[in-house]
Amino acid sequence: MTLTDAAHGLEARHVWEPPTALRAADPELADLLSAEAERRANSLQLLAGENLATEAVRAALAGPLIDKYAEGYPGHRHHTGCAVADATELLAISRARALFAADHANVQPRSGTSAMLAAFAALLRPGDTVLAMSLEHGGHLSCGSRSNFSGRWFDVIGYGVREADGLVDLDQVRELARTHRPKAIIAGSISYPRQLDWAAFREIADEADAYLVATAAQITGLVAAGVVPSPVPYADVVVAATHKLLRGPRGGLLLCTAELADRVDRAVFPFTQGGAAMNEVAAKAVAFAQAGTPEFGAYIRRAVDGARGLAAALERAGARPLTGGTDTHLVTADVAPLGLTGAQAERRCAAAGLLLGKCAVPFDPAPAAETSGIRLGTGAAAALGLGAGELAEVGELIGALLSGGAPAPAAARVRELVGEFGATGDR
Numbered sequence: 001m002t003l004t005d006a007a008h009g010l011e012a013r014h015v016w017e018p019p020t021a022l023r024a025a026d027p028e029l030a031d032l033l034s035a036e037a038e039r040r041a042n043s044l045q046l047l048a049g050e051n052l053a054t055e056a057v058r059a060a061l062a063g064p065l066i067d068k069y070a071e072g073y074p075g076h077r078h079h080t081g082c083a084v085a086d087a088t089e090l091l092a093i094s095r096a097r098a099l100f101a102a103d104h105a106n107v108q109p110r111s112g113t114s115a116m117l118a119a120f121a122a123l124l125r126p127g128d129t130v131l132a133m134s135l136e137h138g139g140h141l142s143c144g145s146r147s148n149f150s151g152r153w154f155d156v157i158g159y160g161v162r163e164a165d166g167l168v169d170l171d172q173v174r175e176l177a178r179t180h181r182p183k184a185i186i187a188g189s190i191s192y193p194r195q196l197d198w199a200a201f202r203e204i205a206d207e208a209d210a211y212l213v214a215t216a217a218q219i220t221g222l223v224a225a226g227v228v229p230s231p232v233p234y235a236d237v238v239v240a241a242t243h244k245l246l247r248g249p250r251g252g253l254l255l256c257t258a259e260l261a262d263r264v265d266r267a268v269f270p271f272t273q274g275g276a277a278m279n280e281v282a283a284k285a286v287a288f289a290q291a292g293t294p295e296f297g298a299y300i301r302r303a304v305d306g307a308r309g310l311a312a313a314l315e316r317a318g319a320r321p322l323t324g325g326t327d328t329h330l331v332t333a334d335v336a337p338l339g340l341t342g343a344q345a346e347r348r349c350a351a352a353g354l355l356l357g358k359c360a361v362p363f364d365p366a367p368a369a370e371t372s373g374i375r376l377g378t379g380a381a382a383a384l385g386l387g388a389g390e391l392a393e394v395g396e397l398i399g400a401l402l403s404g405g406a407p408a409p410a411a412a413r414v415r416e417l418v419g420e421f422g423a424t425g426d427r
């Protein structure tokens with residue numbers, strides 16, 4: 001399985017050695033990067049938003065477009081010498097449109113958050129009312145945090161999930177939309193493990209005469225592989241990310257209707273950004289091509305099947321997976337039944353090389369710095385080649401650690417797993 005992946009350039013393992021030029025110019029920094037490579041080789045990465053960029057993506061990032069200034073859009077640049085930059089961006093755009101069946105794509109946003117800023121800029125004016133998932137229930141900071149542009153410049157009303165089953169409360173969304181008449185409704189989350197009912201959100205948005213923005217950074221790779229319903233046919237604007245499940249470069253992506261294309265483009269450049277990073281655009285083009293391969297589909301299915309097994313193992317160990325399981329690569333679990341806070345659980349797992357994140361659960365009684373939950377994603381593990389069997393075992397290792405088990409045996413098994421699967425990659 002990983003051998004096939006390697007043959008198709010989707011190999012995951014990068015025990016990185018500093019190139020001679022870097023070692024010579026800056027030994028101090030070269031040592032730091034070696035230490036980071038070492039850290040990765042001895043731990044299993046289960047943070048929900050992190051992944052392993054493919055070898056081909058890394059190559060494109062380091063290629064000659066790293067130096068190119070190309071402000072504007074293909075055919076309308078402010079700089080000369082842009083023929084290759086134009087062709088590259090057009091390729092990235094056409095691949096993104098085909099992959100996501102979108103009318104229009106903007107591949108220039110430098111991050112998910114800057115893509116969100118551009119989406120707000122395209123559709124709204126400061127002071128407008130927006131309805132978004134509350135941060136306490138899994139909304140991203142760009143969905144109304146007071147320390148972010150969204151909460152500072154916009155009047156953001158939060159909706160949430162039902163306490164009984166942890167599912168998005170669409171009745172509450174509808175009621176809040178009727179009461180507050182938002183100019184935009186934002187659907188999407190960083191920790192919600194289930195599919196969203198895009199059609200229902202569209203209906204509510206239509207009734208309120210609001211734009212629908214899908215903030216789908218977390219699930220972009222799942223949408224590309226067709227394992228969860230796509231927001232593209234329903235949303236006016238979709239905010240996506242290329243560095244999470246897609247295994248591309250760190251960056252954002254905007255998909256929208258033909259009608260909004262000009263507004264979205266102008267909101268990215270020149271409103272929120274200057275020149276795009278053309279090497280990132282090139283690497284995005286590579287990631288979109290790779291996401292269309294059968295190997296990518298197999299990797300995504302490993303991630304989703306693995307997350308299900310992992311959630312079941314955590315439940316057997318006494319944690320409480322939110323919504324009772326998952327439809328995605330995400331597992332969010334309440335660890336309070338085990339007598340732990342999220343921060344304690346995170347530290348216990350980290351001591352064994354299992355890197356997951358503490359996470360507030362809806363209606364969380366614990367302080368924000370502690371939380372009652374943990375959040376895991378199976379993307380990087382699936383990219384290494386771990387399948388459902390291995391990820392269920394990882395769930396058991398985590399369960400044992402959370403129940404007070406010693407870290408040493410789990411750490412040994414983690415190194416074995418990472419070594420075994422990493423060995424078939426490009427090490």
Ligand SMILES: *Cc1c(COP(=O)(O)O)cnc(C)c1O
Nearest residue numbers: 111112113140189190215217218
């Ligand atoms: C990851 C994520 C973002 C932010 O992406 P950055 O590239 O870190 O800015 C925004 N919204 C959601 C839902 C995300 O999952």
